[in-house]
Structures are given as C-alpha cells and as structure tokens.
Amino acid sequence: MKQIKIETTxxxxxxxxxxxxxxxxxxxxxxxxxxxxxxxxxxxxxxxxRLADGKVFIGANQENAAFPSGLCAERTAIFAAQANCxxxxxxMLAIAARNDxxxxxxxxxxxxxxxxxxLEIEDRYRQPIEILLYxxxxxYKIKSIxxxxxxxxxDANMR
Numbered sequence: 090m091k092q093i094k095i096e097t098t099x100x101x102x103x104x105x106x107x108x109x110x111x112x113x114x115x116x117x118x119x120x121x122x123x124x125x126x127x128x129x130x131x132x133x134x135x136x137x138x139r140l141a142d143g144k145v146f147i148g149a150n151q152e153n154a155a156f157p158s159g160l161c162a163e164r165t166a167i168f169a170a171q172a173n174c175x176x177x178x179x180x181m182l183a184i185a186a187r188n189d190x191x192x193x194x195x196x197x198x199x200x201x202x203x204x205x206x207x208l209e210i211e212d213r214y215r216q217p218i219e220i221l222l223y224x225x226x227x228x229y230k231i232k233s234i235x236x237x238x239x240x241x242x243x244d245a246n247m248r
Contacts, residue, residue, distance in 0.1 A: 095239045095240070097236040097237070097239065099230065099231050099236065100229070100230035101228070102227060103227050103228070104227070104228060107221070107228060110139070110181070111219075111230075114137045114139050114145065114183040115185065117135075117147055118147070118183035118184055118221075119135060119185040119223060120147075121135025121136060121147040121149045121162065121166075122135035122149065122185055122187045122192070123135070124147070125150045126149070126150070127150060128152055129154070129156075131189055132150075132186060133149070133150065133187045133188070134150040134162035134184065134186045134197065135148070135149050135162050135185050135186070136149070136161075136162040136166040136182060137183045138169075138182050139181040140170055140174055140179060141177050141178050141180050142177050144170070144174060146166050146167075146170040146173065147166055148163065148164065148166025148167070148168075148169060149162050149165060161199070161202065162184065163182065163184060163199050163203040164206050166182070178213075178214035178216055179210050179218050180216075181219045182218050182221070183220075183221040184196075184197060184198075184199060184221070184222050185197070185223040185224075193225065194224055194226055195224040195226060196223055196224035197222060197224070198229075198237065199220075199237070204238045207220070208235070208241050208243060209244075211233060211235070217232055217233035217235070218234060219231070220233075220234065220237075
C-alpha cells in the first residue's frame, strides 16, 4: 500500500492587502449578509460573484422551516449570475458571514453542496474561480475550489 499526500496552499491577507477588485467584492459579500433570511439559524451569509465581464451578482442565504428548501448564499449568487449571463464565467467569488453580534471574526468556508456547485462552474468554463473568504481577522485567498475539494467529482468522472 502506498500513501498519496495532498497539499493545499491558501493565502491569508488583511482586507487592506487585497487589490481594489478583490476588496470591493469582499465588501459586497459582507453587505449582502444584510439580505439573508436566517430566521432559524441566525447565521447570515452573503456572497458576491464577479463575472469575466466585470458584472457582480450577490446572494444571501435563504432559510425555510423545511430546512432542505433553503439555499446558501454562494449558490444564490452563482445561480443568479448563470441565469442572467450564461455566457460569462464566474472569475471570483467572495463569501462573508455574520451572526447577531456582527461579522464573524474567522473566515467562513462553503458547505459541501456549494463546493460541488463551484466545482461544476469551474469545470463548465474550464477555468478556476478565485475564492475570497472574509473574516474580521483577515481573508483567505483560494485559487480554485479544487484546493478545498481536492478529490473532486466532475463530469469526466461519469465517462
């Protein structure tokens, strides 16, 4: 038996160290947390997806008493972008979260379902999506969802 080692490199920077485009997208995601409907969890997530043409679509988590009927912020942003601009790949995605005390100190990561959706968009357009995960202590900069989902399942796996 042999072992396979999988490594990931994630950059960590302050909000001030981001370039103007990245900082604006992170701030859009943080602002989008105000649009979340999180009556049950009181966990408000916002996302902002920047397309290749520079358009930005925001999303916010939407809960429902029947929990599987809700939707995460990342998927609302991505699906809105794809529904309105299907010819434009998502180039960058920023995610932020808050609770009743304010924006979270540590960056929040996408759930498994959102990771799979982001992976499908990367696979569809054959290009990585830079992901910015915001927390008050700083921002994780991730080059591709594959860094968070190294053993991924994509269309090619079904052939």
